[in-house]
Amino acid sequence: MADVYTQLAARALAGEAPSPAEARRILDGEDTELLPLLHAAYQPREKHFGRKVMVQMLNNVQNGLCSEDCGYCSQSKDSTAEIRKYPMKTSDEILAEAERAARAGASRYCMVLSGRGPTLKRTHELAQVIRRVKEAHPIEVCLSVGLIEAEHAKILAEAGLDRLNHNLNTSESHYGEICGTHTYADRIATLKTAFAAGLESCSGLIIGMGETSDDVVEVAFRLRELQVPSIPVNFLIPIDGNAMQNDGSLTPERCLRALCTMRLVNPSAEIRVAAGREGHLRGLEALALWPANSLFVEGYLTTKGGAVNETYRMIRDAGFEVEGNPLTDAEGFSEPQETQFRIAGSDGDILKPEIRQAP
Numbered sequence: 001m002a003d004v005y006t007q008l009a010a011r012a013l014a015g016e017a018p019s020p021a022e023a024r025r026i027l028d029g030e031d032t033e034l035l036p037l038l039h040a041a042y043q044p045r046e047k048h049f050g051r052k053v054m055v056q057m058l059n060n061v062q063n064g065l066c067s068e069d070c071g072y073c074s075q076s077k078d079s080t081a082e083i084r085k086y087p088m089k090t091s092d093e094i095l096a097e098a099e100r101a102a103r104a105g106a107s108r109y110c111m112v113l114s115g116r117g118p119t120l121k122r123t124h125e126l127a128q129v130i131r132r133v134k135e136a137h138p139i140e141v142c143l144s145v146g147l148i149e150a151e152h153a154k155i156l157a158e159a160g161l162d163r164l165n166h167n168l169n170t171s172e173s174h175y176g177e178i179c180g181t182h183t184y185a186d187r188i189a190t191l192k193t194a195f196a197a198g199l200e201s202c203s204g205l206i207i208g209m210g211e212t213s214d215d216v217v218e219v220a221f222r223l224r225e226l227q228v229p230s231i232p233v234n235f236l237i238p239i240d241g242n243a244m245q246n247d248g249s250l251t252p253e254r255c256l257r258a259l260c261t262m263r264l265v266n267p268s269a270e271i272r273v274a275a276g277r278e279g280h281l282r283g284l285e286a287l288a289l290w291p292a293n294s295l296f297v298e299g300y301l302t303t304k305g306g307a308v309n310e311t312y313r314m315i316r317d318a319g320f321e322v323e324g325n326p327l328t329d330a331e332g333f334s335e336p337q338e339t340q341f342r343i344a345g346s347d348g349d350i351l352k353p354e355i356r357q358a359p
């Protein structure tokens with residue numbers, strides 16, 4: 001078996017993917033051992049990204065009020081989750097949040113709008129905001145705005161947008177189980193439209209939605225076929241009121257193996273640990289940095305996530321390095337210096353008083 005990991009790594013270093021059957025074995029083979037697998041996945045990660053970790057911050061620019069029925073999303077028309085719904089934020093608000101992301105050392109600022117897709121008017125408004133952010137900060141700008149057509153893509157590309165995010169989410173055959181208001185073909189068309197306009201694409205998946213291992217492997221290869229350079233791997237966050245709840249499949253090991261699968265099938269892509277890393281990877285969270293080279297801080301669209309300082313500490317403790325920008329050390333966002341022993345959540349005596357009482 002040792003040779004298998006060596007060969008997987010060697011092929012990934014040469015840009016080759018494993019076969020679908022091998023990818024399936026990476027994901028759920030009973031004889032696959034986690035640590036050698038992580039080491040194999042680390043090698044292409046190290047080749048393309050060294051020990052750097054890209055930190056990204058999301059801004060939910062428009063929340064809720066969506067006409068679509070994606071079962072994993074608390075912004076969907078069918079979700080009864082109690083979220084704060086709001087229309088698109090003002091340019092000044094968005095700009096202030098971009099500054100916060102830049103000062104926190106984020107290398108990318110991701111604006112996310114709920115909804116099926118933008119009107120032309122909204123696309124022009126977004127283009128203006130993108131120009132302002134790019135002028136003000138040394139940060140890459142990404143946008144997630146639903147389905148787009150060629151005209152929208154052209155306007156956004158001319159404004160300087162770096163990447164358009166549009167996740168495939170799952171396999172083609174499973175797509176009907178998670179969404180009924182648009183199709184997989186619509187999603188693929190948006191990615192191809194963005195590519196044709198010269199926009200880099202970012203597209204990933206969500207696992208834990210009742211999919212099979214074959215579905216996960218299929219998405220990994222579809223993303224390779226589409227030459228997607230940035231792949232967020234989300235782990236379903238079960239939110240009360242959403243149609244899709246925990247399917248019981250996500251253990252920390254399954255999450256790590258999914259990240260290894262994505263890395264070994266897409267060796268040079270940015271693999272990003274995205275929503276749900278905190279709750280699903282639990283004590284093994286830092287091991288995600290072996291296959292993945294990027295993560296989000298400060299939460300996701302409608303849920304909280306790891307804080308900047310805690311996340312930076314995890315990255316540094318694991319021997320990796322934040323790929324920051326020159327503003328990283330701005331006030332309020334310095335990396336934690338504390339190295340002394342400390343019990344989280346306890347400032348005082350750790351012995352319970354009753355233990356000291358005489359019998």
Ligand code: SF4
Nearest residue numbers: 066070073076114115
């Ligand atoms: S994922 Fe996007 S399109 Fe789907 S319900 Fe949520 S906001 Fe709407």
